Amino acid sequence: MVPRAEAEETAVMSHRSTCIRPSTVAATIVTSLLVACASEPPSASRAPAVAGDTDPLEMHPFQQGDDFIAPRSGRDPATLPPPIRFAEGRTTAVGSTEAFLVDSRRFDPQIAARPPFRGPLIRPASVLPKHSRDKTIPRTPANDLVAGGITDRARATPTAAFPGIVQTPWRPPDPSIAVGTDHVVQTVNMEIAWYGKDGTPQFQQRLDASGDPGFLEEVGAGGFTFDPKCFHDPYIDRYVMVALEVYRDDREAWITLAVSDDGDPNGLWYKYRTWALVASGERDYWVDFPGFGYDERGWYVTGNLFALEGGDGPGFLGSIVRSIDKTGPLAGEPVEWTDRVVGGASYQVSHAPEAGDDVRFVRSSGNTQLTLGRFDDPFGDGPWETEPVAVPEFESANRARTPIGPGLWVVDPRIWQVYRRGDRLAASHAIRSGGSEDVVGRWYEIDLAGPPELTMAGELRFDPGEDTIFPAVAIDTAGAIGVVYGRTSDLLHPVVGIAGRIPGDPEGTMSYGRTVVAGETSPADGDNLQRWGDYFDCVIDPVDGRTFWAVGEIQTPDGWSTEIVSFRIGVAADLNRDGRVDGADLGILLKQFGGLGSADLNGDGLVDGLDLGLFLVDW
Incomplete structure (x- = not known):
């Protein structure tokens, strides 16, 4: 067990004119971003060139000559909090930090949209500290559960589609969206943007110090943010986004948050840079791969804890579960949080938009098993409880095929999305099953009325030889389940597709899939498997409770691109929508x-x- 401490951190104030300092905010001046050499340069790949285009390639923000230099924080080491330690006999640690206010309307230009980046792309992981963990899938008890498949019913009807953020200097994009009353907010590595629901761009900026300024730069974020995610909290009508930071040479780790002051992202945002360096024994640990979700009580961030260099101890510690009290951010007051360190890797956090539905945390824990985590009081010292749920057998899938190039890396069978509606919990991931080499998106519905139990499971298995990747699921207020996914094969460039089911459809089945945006080509600029995803996203519109919004990735001749789509799940043959x-x-x-x-x-x-x-x- 890792040890308890009070992690007190003061927000950082920048000199830039885009910032507002309320009387409650204590701040310090940010020093300019420092640059220092890393122990070894990250691997990079070249962005695809357009035929006939002779423009010179752009420089990557981390590029110095032929090398790529790991970023430095620029923070005075003397001002850093101590690593988070858990006191003996305690299972939680608490922390707080002041708010830092930024008015998005003062960014000039408002839409710093760039053409697709044409230069060397690098993976965020390549400038992170070296890290690894055993990804062998434990063999859990066999069962006779089976997953359903695809029916010939038409259930998914697209209602809108528009382009999102296009290729930045980073791959993969990690696209995420948040949908409120009138706006759609999107994050990718390393940008944020928002749009009207008709697709009209309203704002776009870099997240880190490569912006002018970056969206999180004033709060202290240096040259490197990664794995951003966002959601709209329907209980308080606010947009919330998170990004991780780690600076290996400075021994810093942060979970950085931004919260809109109301239901319009245009205006004030309260920003918080929360300390996230965890100590256990002789080693310090940083946070990777965030889960991000909410319920009526709070916001929740999970992440895998990997060791920085130095000291004796395991290289992988487990997962951090950070419960964030949303009371303070409602008024730009200090935010408080409670940390737990728990066993296991890659917990995903549910969205729980209905009052009384407590958050759940889900991970793949065996070849026939998921594990659900929960607690009664997210801000108390009560126990973290886990319960296994038996599911149909699966294996890991590491390659999706494409017509050109080496194919796409689909990571591992970790859970990509979790959504709760009443006593129903939906979750999804990409796996192999049944002895087939095809990658299939698999989804689950779990009953939470008593001890969690699988209600049904299904697979997005379309034509033989096709792969379905990065499925993301949600449940609407009518009980329909919708899913967005990627689909690819030796003959099919990656596309974004949608499918769904309504109550009463055959158990474990999804509808005939529909392509909503087709890729023009596939990434083919290296010999190694290409990074894709790492995740898609799917949420429910809070206005009607019935419209699904999703974001996915395609490839164009200019590089990767994201597409934002909305759709409804119902009986598509009811063309006049009269219920018959x-x-x-x-x-x-x-x-x-x-x-x-x-x-x-x-x-x-x-x-x-x-x-x-x-x-x-x-x-």
């Missing part, structure tokens, strides 16, 4: 036959006999 599939709907289909229209149920761009077949399934 009848002659009136058939009349609409026949009128559109041979052309375009809402009766294009399979999304192939033509209303034809295939759509009629899908229609008749629900007749």
Whole structure:
């Protein structure tokens, strides 16, 4: 068990004019960003060039000559808090930090949108401290559970689509979205943007010090933020985003937060740079791969704890679970949090948008098992409880095929998204099963009414030889489950697809999949598996409780690009939305036959006999 301490941290004030200092905020001056050499340069890959384009390649922000230099924090070491230690006999540690206010309307320009970056791309992991853990999947008890598949029902209907952030100097993008009343907020490595729901761009900036300024730069974030995520908290109508920071040569680790002051992201944001260097024995540990979610009580960040160099002890400690009290950030007051260190890796945090639904934490813990974590009081010293849930057998999948290039790395069978609605919990990941080499997105529904128990499982297994990757699921207020996923094969460049199910559909099944945006090519600029994802995102619109919003990734000749889409899950054959599939709907289909229209149920761009077949399934 890692040891308890009070981690007190003061916010950092920048000299830039975009900042506002309230009377409650104590701050210090940020020194300029320092540059220092890393022990070894990170691997890099070159952005694809457009045919006939002779423009010189851009310099990466970390590039010095032919080398890539790990960033330095620029923070005076004398001002750093001590590592977080847990007192003997205690399972929690607490901390707090002051708010730092930034008015987004003072960024000039408001939309610092850049064309796709044309230079060497590097992975954020390549400038992180060296780290690894045993990813062998434990063999857990065998069972006779089976996963369902795809039906010929049409359930997913796209309602909007628009381009998100395009290629930055980093790969993969790690796209995430937050949807409120009127806006869609997006984060990627290393940018943030927001749009009207019609796709009109309103704001876009770099997150780190490569911006002018970066969105998190004034709060003290240096030249390196990574793994950003965001959500909209419907209980308080605020946008919340998180990004991690680690500076290996300075022995610093941070979990940096930003919270809008109301339901409009244009305006004040309260920003918090929270200390996250954990000590255990002789070693210090930093945070990687955040989970990020919420319930009525608080916000929650999880992450894998890896060791910095020096000292004796394990290289991997387990997971941090940080519970953040949202009371302070409602008014720009100091934020307080409670930390736990728990066993296991890669816990994902649920979104829990309905009152009374407590957050759950989910991870893959065996080849036939998930583990659910919970606590009664996120801010107390009560126990962390875990419960196993048996699921159909699966194996790890490490490669998705593409028509060109070496293929895509799909990481491991960690859980990518968790969503709670009442006593129903949905989760998703990408795996192999049944002896097939195909990568399949798998989803689960778990009943939380008593001890957690699997209700059903299903797989997004389309045509043989195809891979489905990075599935993200959500549950709407009518009980429908929607999913966004990537789909690729030796013959198919990566696309973004959607599918879904409604209550009453055959157990364990999802609908016929629909492509909502097609990639033009595949990444092919190296011999190693290409980084993709690392995750997609799917959420529910709080206005109607029925519209799904999602973000995914495609590849264009200019590099990677993200696409934001909205869709609804229902009986797609009910074309006039009167709650019945009848002659009136058939009349609409026949009128559109041979052309375009809402009766294009399979999304192939033509209303034809295939759509009629899908229609008749629900007749």
